[in-house]
Amino acid sequence: MNTSLGQILNKGKAFVYGDDINTDVLAPGAYLKYSPEVMSKHCLESIDPDFVKKVKPGDIVVGGKNFGVGSSREQAAASLVILGVRYVVAKSFARIFYRNAFNLGLTPLICENYKKIRNQDILEINSKKGKINNLTQKCVYNTNSVPDHLLKIVNAGGLLAELKNKIESNSIKTLRFRKDN
């Protein structure tokens, strides 16, 4: 399974869940001590044990309000990224999850019409234009536009990739370079 961040994964099946999908559901505490790869195998298992078995690169997770509420643990977003998910569509997102998602290359899209999406609908996403094309129901939903500075992060391949670019362009003055490098 090739799910590198540069790959375009904007078309897939919708996995639809409800409101307040929290970080304990996305990344259960019992697996926090293990690697993000191990953790990802338990993503959403307490509400949908089949999710990890069924999800394929490009699939899209759909929630209701306050997606990602709870802990700051970024394994919640990382697990979805590792499973090949690049977009989460919801009515709203919890603030730490929202930042974590962009930082890791996952785009959270705010969509008022989230309730119209049915489980297993095929969606195609154009985040630049702010459109979700529901190929199953043959209709298009608008999403809120993603702020420019966050688009830059996600387009760079995440916050660290963006930081790397800034380091190379010498645009940050506070850095202390390692002596062993």
Place this chain on the structure above:
Amino acid sequence: MGMTISEKIIAKSAGVDFVRPGEIVTCSVDIAMIHDSSGPRRQGPRLKELGLNVWDPSKVIVISDHYVPAVDKVSANILKVTREWVKEENIKNFYDLQGICHIVLPERGHLKPGLFCVGGDSHSPTGGAFGTFMIGVGATDMTAVLATGEIWVRVPETMQVHWTGKLNEFVTAKDMMLALCGRIGLLGADYMVCEFTGNTINNLSMDERMVLTNMTAEVGAKTGIIAPDKTTLEFLSSKNLKEINMELCSDKDANFASIEKFDANFLEPQVAAPHSPANSKNLSAFEGVNIDQAYIGACTGAKLEDLQMAAKILKGKSCSKNIRLLIAPSSTRITAAAAADGTLETLTEAGAVLLPSGCGACAGLGAGILSKEEVCISTTNRNFKGRMGDQDAEVYLASPYTVAATAITGKIVDPREVI
């Protein structure tokens, strides 16, 4: 138009005179706090890959509290990685097995009014009790902070949470926050700062104020904050902190996006039912629910005053045979203080089992986690499905008074009925 406390701190950290909600600014960070779980094991390799050391070791505070003490090879290794990284980065402010980060930070005199701080944990807003603007972030955001000493923020709006009146006996800050969660829900203060005001707040101790700011995480807030007053000054002076900005407050003409008013006189003990802090109601709605485990722990619920509350209820009494009472004091200094004043003796004589200081069962780690279909009442801040162990366990949230009272009867009970 004037500014709120939070806007003033953000403006200062961004090096501008003025900020307005919605603006995106880059702030320089006064303190970056990280712990063993989302800390060195994540940031160490990433910083190395970037070819960087932390921007300023004197501004980084590291606290091992999630996997303490180690219970298996994996957690032992996480703690080892943390210790080695701290040495490598020459970080002097390292607290290993001393207690939970949000408690240790103010306890060791690191917080004061006006600072802009970032913590690698969602309950970082706790620091707001000291007039600090402190937000929680994930491990990648924190990596960028450790590399650059800066972070971008969208200036949040402020919700005023205004409490007037006197709390009844056996009604606490935990009941106040559960009442707020019940009223406005998990997203009620979405991306806002909750600024707590009113004479009820003025009369609260620092231990109690920390519960308010800590649990702003449960209503979706970016953080919580309380203007410094005499109580703050007394606490900070006891930590030998100097140059304390006591002038810090919201301007009279500052803009609050909304206001939630509460009358403390009418507040009853609150209980949050599984699986959300927003399921909070007056305790009477849940009276008589059978409980398997009573847990007094975590950053929000096992400070010295929390233990003293429990001791007040349990003095001369015994826990029900049908229940186990587990107590994990929030820090080792709290354990020492509770030992010195007789609190621990009262608790253990009543049948409480003492656990190490750390995040423990609250985060589903360490000792005291729950089995399938077990029911727990807990002084912690969050009761999401699966958080404290098995996904089919149930957790009720309540004050230390209520949890201690429930330990006596084995069923949820109003603390005023057992005293």
